[in-house]
Amino acid sequence: MFASLAQNLAAPHPNAIFAAAFVNTADLPRRVAPPAMHFAQDSSIYEEGDTATCFYRVVSGVVRTCRFTADGRRHIDAFYAAGDVFGFEIGTEHGFSAEAVTSCALVAIRRRGAEEGAARDEGSAMQLFGYAMRQLERARAHSQLLGRCSAAQKMAAFLLECEAGGAGSTIELPMTRQDIADYLGLTIETVSRSLAQLEKSGVITLRTARLILVRNRGALQDMSA
Amino acid sequence: MFASLAQNLAAPHPNAIFAAAFVNTADLPRRVAPPAMHFAQDSSIYEEGDTATCFYRVVSGVVRTCRFTADGRRHIDAFYAAGDVFGFEIGTEHGFSAEAVTSCALVAIRRRGAEEGAARDEGSAMQLFGYAMRQLERARAHSQLLGRCSAAQKMAAFLLECEAGGAGSTIELPMTRQDIADYLGLTIETVSRSLAQLEKSGVITLRTARLILVRNRGALQDMSA
DNA sequence: CGGATTGTTGATTACTTTCAACAATGGTGG
DNA sequence: CCACCATTGTTGAAAGTAATCAACAATCCG
Missing domain, CATH: 1.10.10.10 (Winged helix-like DNA-binding domain superfamily/Winged helix DNA-binding domain)
Known part of the structure; x- marks a missing residue:
């Protein structure tokens, strides 16, 4: 599930309409995000309810995002591997927890920094949009898998x-x-x-x-x- | 499921970081999309595989987006009611079909028009981003419902x-x-x-x-x- | 080596589906 | 206006799939 996504992010975007915005995919994080953060296996990256200040790009390792039902059962929303960006959520609070499945290295992308980048050039905004769309595509496919299989x-x-x-x-x-x-x-x-x-x-x-x-x-x- | 979403779209966005971009939510569609299109009950709005040129805002009625598995079982991804915007998909082709659950009125938002709007001011881009994020939130909640309940x-x-x-x-x-x-x-x-x-x-x-x-x-x- | 964690396998139970029949509803034409 | 027919929805019985409960095996660390 992992590298295919990373490849897509690096390659020219298949959506012709938004393609131009996706050419220099690596610019945004390089500009605003300095060195990688390291997390030990099974450590928490953020918890449900934490203030959401960042997106994260996975440099190495695997991350899971999850949530618990009222009766204590865990639901894993997604796994993320090198190249994936996670942490896209509505509102100022994380609705999911993120945890390190393996020890991993992440680059944090400050939301405010990304917003300012977006204000300077619409390429950044479209890039964020594209990341969100990709998450949406995955979530929909996963819904279908869970519902019908x-x-x-x-x-x-x-x-x-x-x-x-x-x-x-x-x-x-x-x-x-x-x-x-x-x-x-x-x-x-x-x-x-x-x-x-x-x-x-x-x-x-x-x-x-x-x-x-x-x-x-x-x-x-x-x-x- | 419906009006709550529509209200959210009209109200100031809860995400403080992107809030400024969401204030004048109704501008984009008014600017680029003229009169509403009408669809009879059970008629097709677009089909899986069609070229995706537009997003759609529901004016009245209810729309479903769906897809079929190889063995012919139908999966309904979402229902959309007045105020909702649907049609967010990666690539130039629709991955889902959209159909009128009831007779309904829609306003088409041309993707290229939206892109040009986004190029002119980042507010439009952020607005698109917000719509996509809301879809993402719904898809994730639905995954959890299907998987754990x-x-x-x-x-x-x-x-x-x-x-x-x-x-x-x-x-x-x-x-x-x-x-x-x-x-x-x-x-x-x-x-x-x-x-x-x-x-x-x-x-x-x-x-x-x-x-x-x-x-x-x-x-x-x-x-x- | 020993203990804890992780994974496998078996037996039983519970839930949902499938198959089937029937009931209710709504639209159409006589 | 009513009867008829097609569609939509309900209910029952049987079958199937996955969950639960339980025991055991393998693996990983210290």
């Missing part, structure tokens, strides 16, 4: 998202089964069983619990389509 | 969304049970049963299938929380 289909789609970020057909999962379950709206047992079933049917091989070899990518695509 | 919880949350758009505690549903089912990731039978259960427990009264009286709003809030 079986456990097996969710797992297949998830593996394809992950594979897009890795090298070749080997997937190294940075997150726990609990993370996956809370992202896909399943339980850890169902995640485990779905993976076992995929392995039994020869679609994947579990070299370890976190290291997955994709043997039949087409089958995954057929399942998740 | 039971049928009863989904129905309770849906009724509260709808109630926000109606007068008092009477909800007139503009959409069919199939629409509701495809929005909540359920079947029409489960939607029907969930409503029947809510009525039996005294939380609502079904005056007709489409006209619902909320008797115990607190109970709905407790369920959906």
Whole structure:
């Protein structure tokens, strides 16, 4: 799910109408954001309810954004990897918590700084718009996945998202089964069983619990389509 | 679900950082978009794959955006009512279809026009950004609903969304049970049963299938929380 | 090596879907 | 105005999927 997004951010934007605004994608953060911040695995980047002063660009590692229901169940909204920008939220308070799935390095982009950048040239504003749109696209796709798909289909789609970020057909999962379950709206047992079933049917091989070899990518695509 | 959003769009934006940009919310569409377009009930506004040239502001009526899975199941992404702006998508093609749930009146906002507006003053760009952010917020909340909630919880949350758009505690549903089912990731039978259960427990009264009286709003809030 | 965490597997339960029949509603034409 | 027909909505019974409860295995650290 990860690098594909990062590539998109760096490449010329596919939307012709807004394309011109996206050419020098790297300018905004370089201009306003100095050195990277480091977070240890499982540490909090910000909490739900914190004052939202920044967006964040992931330099390395993986981040999850999450929220809890009243009955204490966790919902993971998204995972972010190198190149992704997260922290887009309405209002002055974060509606989600952000946590480091792995140890990670982030560059903070101050909102006010971004606003001033936007005031100086509309390229920055359009860039922010594009980041937000990309998040929107992901959120919508995820809604469809959660609303209309079986456990097996969710797992297949998830593996394809992950594979897009890795090298070749080997997937190294940075997150726990609990993370996956809370992202896909399943339980850890169902995640485990779905993976076992995929392995039994020869679609994947579990070299370890976190290291997955994709043997039949087409089958995954057929399942998740 | 509807008017609450429309109110937010008209009111000063809660995000202090971007607030200044949101003050004269109605300017952009008035400037570039002349008279309203009318669509009959169940007619198509645009189809998945169509070239995306416009955003649309709903003047009256209700619109749904939807998409189909490979196996033919429909997923409704969102409903839009008066004041809402829809059609925010990445790329030059619509990824969703938009259809008139009721007969409705829309004002088209040409993307290129909006872009030129954005180039002239950053207020327009920020306004677009704000619309996109609001869609993002809704999509995320919907993901959480679909991923972590039971049928009863989904129905309770849906009724509260709808109630926000109606007068008092009477909800007139503009959409069919199939629409509701495809929005909540359920079947029409489960939607029907969930409503029947809510009525039996005294939380609502079904005056007709489409006209619902909320008797115990607190109970709905407790369920959906 | 030992203990805690993480992941897997089995049995049972609960919830939602599916299949089926029926009821209510709304629009149309006689 | 009423009857008819198509659409929409409801309800029941059976089946299927995922959740829950429980035990165990593997892995990771110190």
